[in-house]
Amino acid sequence: MSFATNFLRSVLDKRVLILFASFVLLCMGGYSLKQLPIQPYPGVAPLTIQAISQWPGRSTTEVEQQVTIPVENALAGIPGVKAFRSVSLFGLSVVTLKFNDDADPFKVRQIFITNLGNVTFPPGVSSSVSPDSDATGEILRYQVKSDYASPTRLKTLQNYEIYKELKQTPGIADVSSFGGKVRQYNVIVRPESLQSKNITVAQLIDALTKANDNTGGGVLPSGEQQFVVRGVGLLKNLDDIRRVVIAVNNGVPVRIGDVATVEIGNAPRLGLFQFDENPDSVEGIVYLRRGENASEVLARVREKITTINAHVLPPGIEVKPFYDRQVLLDITVGTVKHTMFFGISMVLILLYIFLGNFRAAAVVAVVIPLALCFSFIMMYVFNVPANLISLGAIDFGVIVDAAVIITENVMRHLEDGGKRLNQSIILATAEVQRAMVYSTSIIIVAYSPLFLMGGVEGIIFKPMAFTMGFALIASIILSLTFLPAAISYSFGENFHHEPPKFITWMLSRYKPLLRRLMDHPRHVITISILVLGITLISATRLGTAFLPTLEENNIWLRVVLPNTVDLDYSISIANQLRETFTRQPEIDHVAAQIGRPDDGTDSTGVFNQEYGLYLKSPEAMPKGTTKADLLKRLQGELNRIPGVSFSFSQYIQDNVNEALSGVKGENSVKIFGTDLNILNTKAHEVIDQLKKVRGIEDESILRELGQPTLNIQIDRERAARYGVNVGDVQTVVANAIGGAPVSNFLEDEKTFGIAVRLNESSRNDLPDIANLLIDTPSGARVPLGMVANVELTDGPFFIYREAGKRYIAVIFSVRDRDLGSAVEDAKYLVEKNVALPANYSIAWDGQFNQMKAAQQKLMVIIPLTLVAIFLLLVTALGNFRDAVIVLINVPFAAIGGIIALHLGGETLSISALFGFLSLFGIAIQDGVILISYINKTVAQEHGAMKDAMVDGAALRVRPVLMTAMLAGLGLLPAALSHAIGSEAQRPLALVIVGGMITTTILTLLVLPVIYAAMRARGKHKPGLV
Secondary structure, rough: OOOHHHHHHHHOHHHHHHHHHHHHHHHHHHHHHHOOOOOOOOOOOEEEEEEEEEOOOOOOOHHHHHHHHHHHHHHOOOOOOOEEEEEEEEOOOEEEEOOOOOOOOOHHHHHHHHHHHOOOOOOEEEEEEOOOOOOOOEEEEEEEEEOOOOHHHHHHHHHHHHHHHHHHOOOOEEEEEEEEOEEEEEEOOOOOHHHHHHHHHHHHHHHHOOOOOOOEEEEEEEEEHHHEEOOOOOOOOOOHHHHOEEEEOEEEEEHHHHHHEEEEOOOOEEEEEEOOOEEEEEEEEEEEEOOOOOOHHHHHHHHHHHHHHHHHHHOOEEEEEEEEEEOOOOHHHHHHHHHHHHHHHHHHHHHHHHHHOOHHHHHHHHHHHHHHHHHHHHHHOOOOOOHHHOOOOOHHHHHHHHHHEEEEEEHHHHOOOOOOHHHHHHHHHHHHHHHHHHHHHHHHOOOHHHHOHHHHHHHHHHHHHHHHHHHHHHHHHHHOOOOHHHHHOOOOOOOOOOOHHHHHHHHHHHHHHHHHHHOOOOHHHHHHHHHHHHHHHHHOOOOOOOOOOOOEEEEEEEEOOOOOOHHHHHHHHHHHHHHHOOOOOEEEEEEEEEEEOOOOOOOOOOOOOEEEEOOOOOOOOOOOOHHHHHHHHHHHOOOOOOOOOOEEHHHHHHHHHHHHOOOOOOOEEEEEOOOHHHHHHHHHHHHHHOOOOOEEEEEEEEEEEEEEEEEEOOOOOHHHHOOOOHHHHHHHHHHHHHOOOOEEEEOOOOEEEEEHHHHEHHHHHHHHHHEEEEHHHHHHEEHHHHHHEEEEEEEEEEEEOOEEEEEEEEEEEEEOOOOOHHHHHHHHHHHHHHOOOOOEEEEEEHHHHHHHHHHHHHHHHHHHHHHOOOOOOHHHHHHHHHHHHHHHHHHHHHHHHHHHHHHOOOEEEEHHHHHHHHHHHHHHHHHHHHHHHHHHHHHHHHOOHHHHHHHHHHHHHHHHHHHHHHHHHHHHHHHHHHOOOOHHHHHHHHHHHHHHHHHHHHHHHHHHHHHHHHHEEEOOOOOOO
């Protein structure tokens, strides 16, 4: 008696214990599922950390030379860096490090902070590290709303009350604010008053700084006590500032109030936020901490907002969320639940139809939750992340294939009669267990490329691979333990089963058809090869893409005006566009961001406008309209505005694209070099070529030049003649003209800047600026124009760098065409028509690069996977010839997948490629089932060879049909779904559903013909029995 038989007898003897163990597995799996951090929407961007350094009032060139480059040098030695980028602009430097997928977030962040702390910055530079979040971490946006409060009041509440409360919420990395007006105490200097009083700006600043300070005098002993000594000199109100004495002229004190107007005003604005009809509001952006569960944290945030509105904010002021990631998560979860429910339902129905017994179908179906529970336990133990986007693509039909093979064989033995139930279970299971183990192992190996993928595609599909891998391992174990025990409990010992009538009818038609086909092998094989060739040729017209666009039910629109515009002009354009957007029936809310936030987390200027167009729910959308229709209308409206470039994306997609490529666009052409003028010229040549390519839209240059600059160039020789040093001149430039804060004003727990600045008429007039007085060591004062050249020039607005080299980027999108062919056409034109000087180069970045990197990795992994599968086949079938025959099923399986992609309007994306891997594994499994039984029948029967082959193939018609149809129908809901959250699953599901149709036909009709033809060529050793 074999080991397998003894094992199965032991299983049946201990069936109560096995069923109890299965119940424990179910409970443990449910517990693990609750503990498992399943993200409904995956964080697809790599680990990215930024050094954000602000140097108010400083030009782009100075920021690059004195801030960006030193920071780059300090961070250059950090291990695991995948990409090293930076951008310098007026008053801001952002250095970004993108790390490898296997980098430890805590370790590299600690090294990053330590190295950044070693940088010696110029005075006035403030540097910080980006929040411990990622590109998909912006989970909630809200408006600080009021019908009466000013933007200054709202901004103050946001910065000092709302921020503090929300930041304390567990799971929140940071809270950023946008828009509003920052309160500031302004000392507006009148130059004519300074001149009449013979006072300089430097004197005023020095006096104000010294007049606003507390000091400590240690302790004063007094008997048995001691007193702490304080010198209190902080400014308490506007009058205190006005009364500060600058100097004494002829015995008369000259106070600040004599030469300046002191008032509560606002700091220069870096950005503005508008929402629907409100032209000047305040926005808050909540960032999820890396690794936290978005749904759980959002629930805590909503609870905290309720508390803030009820107990923290004054009446009439409220925090009102307008973007909540939970809405998208709920839609996605609903889509996944819908496809999973219908997938399982169709599997159960199909099992009942083919097995003809509800109890048998139910026993097989129970394997699905048990296998998934084992998978959840393993994922929890090994800390494997999960997301619903990929879990929704799990094929439940494949999970039960092993159970189907055994159950079908048990039912067939029972149909034959003459054997008791337990005897049938033991014989039927032992008969197919080797084929079942090998065929299921082959499917697991087919999934191996998914385990080895990195980047975005790895983040999305690895959880599916791990879930399927663990579930398939569990299905093997359960099919040899739980399934025999459950079947023996479900039926009586003397149970007899009749096959469904349609199975008998189908077999009566199948055998004659197969005999006729075997009589004409050349015709069958020729037609099959012809169909395969035509299909493969048609595959070249599918086009290629990286990943399907995940629908977010919003539009993120970026509008770029000429760099030279001021805030007022940008606002006027925004008002026009906002009015246009609110008229569209599909749009629910419009949020507009002009410029950048105060914390420097977005490196741009007031020429940049970004609009969040939040669409109505799918149920509330006007009938007969689509998002594509809306995009075309908006594009037409934007084309009417001269000098404007724009691009469409989605909220999360836009953040991810920027994190991956370093620029604000889906795809980009980066031109590397040193001279900004040459880079700018070549960028225009590149964009001229892109405009010739069909499907390329939203092309624009990230402009680097053209920033109007008032250069105050100190003439050191003339300055030395008057004894003036550079610092005296810089003080005038930074404070009197730029309005940089010179001190702080404390109000309770709030801190506001005190800024000294020339009045508006003086600082906006070139002659007045040139006449500003500068102190000399002799006590005399000279005009600024005597020691410096004051002139208007053009300078750089941005300086982009990557890997220590300057570059300029041309960004573009691809619409109404596949990504691969569009970019290939563009590359051809650029290489042909754009000549670069020596030491200049071009690189293509964005989704195209990621797609190529993934394809190159698959080109290595897939052949190795096929080799591993072939070795398993040889081991399973016992000879090379049968292994080759089974592998022939692989290209034929692709026929249905390719046709399904054509019919579904999909491209050959990474998702579709993963679908083909799954399809090939299932096709090989069906081939193993069929060939192993044909071998067995041929070895046992001594009649005509053709009859033996036909009989062997007929025995496996039902299991082949069941495994193929279960795999296809299990994913049919995902293949047909167009709902939000189905985009990543759909190409994969289409390939498997379509492939299963052709695989079934070819496995049952063509594969036996090929087998017979190859066997006829020589003596054949029987294989697996």
